[in-house]
Amino acid sequence: MSDVLPVVTVTYSPGPHLERFLASLSLATERPVSVLLADNGSTDGAPQAALERYPNVRLFSTGANLGYGTAVNRAVARLAEEGVADEWFIVANPDVQWGPGSIDALLGAAARWPRAATLGPLIREPDGSVYPSARHVPSLIRGGMHAVIGPVWRNNPWSTSYRQQHLEPSERPVGWLSGSCLLVRRTAFEQVGGFDERYFMYFEDVDLGDRLHKAGWLNVYVPSAEVLHHQAHSTGRDPIGHLAAHHKSTYIFLADRHSGWWRAPLRWAMRAGLATRARLLARRARRAEGRH
Structure with a gap:
């Protein structure tokens, strides 16, 4: 195993978040790290400024706004082309702020879980609350009820179960x-x-975790590792566009897992229900924008 741990992050005009990400990274691990910025077309100059400030940062242009998963895939392929062969790498959003020792805690847990494919930390939101980042794979009933009822009854039993909010943080x-x-x-x-x-x-990430599990691997929650996620950075710029993308991705995931001609009526119902939900939430978002 190489001493240098690869860190991949996808940038799309990340603003000051990227500086906070890189500055706190040195506190997260005692290992040296090499950061590859997979840039999806930033226009704010933040990735270029990071190159000047941090000698362990490299910039890789994806050529367009490819989305998160595709940009990560391209970056991991680039690492392989460069001969970077470490068994582990970090994938993180540029609006993450690392807690002290957080990466070392994840690496320590990896040694305890030899079938772990992914390990994730406890994630706090800017107000200090814990984000429910470790969840069940959404079943048709639990996921469907969470999607339909969640916007109007946040702590309904289906959403609470899906998010595993009733469980104390534990590895x-x-x-x-x-x-x-x-x-x-x-x-x-x-x-x-x-x-x-x-x-x-x-x-x-839901799809990746599900496919890894089906391939015999584990996704392990490690709350002894802790990070802060300023996630409003990405959604705040285009909330309606993000709503549309969320519902499109939800349909792709559910349709994949309920395939076959005999389930076509179910897929039609899911598509119609998600489209209706997207319109209602977009209307609510527009009203909120109007008030501000």
């Missing part, structure tokens, strides 16, 4: 982990073909 295997911050085993990632590139954003 354990889960259905999937938030792709905003992951330690990833390269051999497992390559075995399942990386992220599914049909997902522009959202659900690529």
Whole structure:
């Protein structure tokens, strides 16, 4: 295993978040790290400024806004082309702020879980609350009820169960982990073909976790590792566009897992229900924008 740990992050005009990401990274691990910025077309100059400030940072232009999972795949392929052969790499959003020792805690857990393919930390939101980043894979009933009822009854029993909010934080295997911050085993990632590139954003992490589990690997939640995620950075610029992308990705995921001609009526119903939900939430978002 190389001493230098590869870190991949996808940038798309990340602003000051990238500086916070890189400045806190040195606190997260005692290992030296090499950061590859997979840039999806930033126009704010932040990735270029990072190159000047941090000698362990490299910039890789994807050529267009390819979405999160596709950009990660391209970056991991670039690492392989360069001969970077470490068994583990980090994938994280540029609006993550690393907690002290967080990466070392993930690496320590990896030694305890030899079948772990991904390991994810406890994620805090800017107000200090814990984001439910370790969840069940959404079943038709639990996921469907969460999608339909969640916007109007946040703490309904289906959403609470799906998010595993009733469980105290503990190190354990889960259905999937938030792709905003992951330690990833390269051999497992390559075995399942990386992220599914049909997902522009959202659900690529759900899909990856599910496929890894089906391939015999584990997704392990490690709350002894802790990061802060300023996630409003990405959604705040285009909330309606993000809503549309979320619902499109939800349909791709559910349709894949309920395939076959005999399930066509179910897929039609899911598509219609998600389209209706997307319109209602977009209307609510427009009203909120109007008030501001």
